[in-house]
Amino acid sequence: MEAIYIDKHYNLVIECKQGSKKACYELYRLYSKAMLNVAFRIVGDIAEAEDVLQEAFVDAFAKLKDFRQDTTFGLWLKQIVVNRSINMLRKRKLELVELEDGHLENIADDESWDDEDIQYQVARVKEGMKLLPDGYRVVLSLYLLEGYDHEEIGQILNISENTSRTQFLRAKRKLIEILNRKGTVS
Structure with missing residues (x-):
């Protein structure tokens, strides 16, 4: 049986899935500062971190119908922010040398x-x-x-x-x- 995590913002996620702009705004308000910090720690530039944040929320809201509560919304969103941040760095030609x-x-x-x-x-x-x-x-x-x-x-x-x-x-x-x-x- 698949684990379902219900976090304190479960109802907001449900409302947002149903098209509530108010619920989407509330999720943004609740998570934006923490997610901006995550992005900033990775990309190291506040303007780029803000871009990452906006793109991550756009992605999250567009894919919210696919969110199945197998983790908390915050962790799911954090994964999107981390991936977006990494993509931003790749655009800057991040090179990590593979070592033997x-x-x-x-x-x-x-x-x-x-x-x-x-x-x-x-x-x-x-x-x-x-x-x-x-x-x-x-x-x-x-x-x-x-x-x-x-x-x-x-x-x-x-x-x-x-x-x-x-x-x-x-x-x-x-x-x-x-x-x-x-x-x-x-």
């Missing part, structure tokens, strides 16, 4: 984060992430912020799981270099 299994680097994971001034550190990390190359930022965002595993990232980006892992490790190392250079990590 034997070329994975062992990168030390001995950096420690101080728990003081967490908000300050989070803000600095976000700023540092903006300086990462697109490929690094995308994998890092999908893994750390969006919760995808390397197998899922590989499928989304059409790369191997090992390439995803390598991109993540390199992104992490590059981010630490950026933060150390700016004097934000001790």
Whole structure:
């Protein structure tokens, strides 16, 4: 038997499927800020993230009749936003180099984060992430912020799981270099 997830916005989804513009607007209002953040973390440009957001909602509303509640509306919409964001990056000619299994680097994971001034550190990390190359930022965002595993990232980006892992490790190392250079990590 197929699992059905009923989230707190189930009735709005039903009303939207029935053609209610008010329900569609309410879904947009409820999810737009979070989805804009998802898009921005991936594409790294607010104007492009806004474009992604609009396109994702247009897609979602057009395909709403196909939404079967096998997940929550928010997760379903997030998948659309992530895919749209990846497509935006591909338009920018995102290139992730496929690596052979034997070329994975062992990168030390001995950096420690101080728990003081967490908000300050989070803000600095976000700023540092903006300086990462697109490929690094995308994998890092999908893994750390969006919760995808390397197998899922590989499928989304059409790369191997090992390439995803390598991109993540390199992104992490590059981010630490950026933060150390700016004097934000001790």
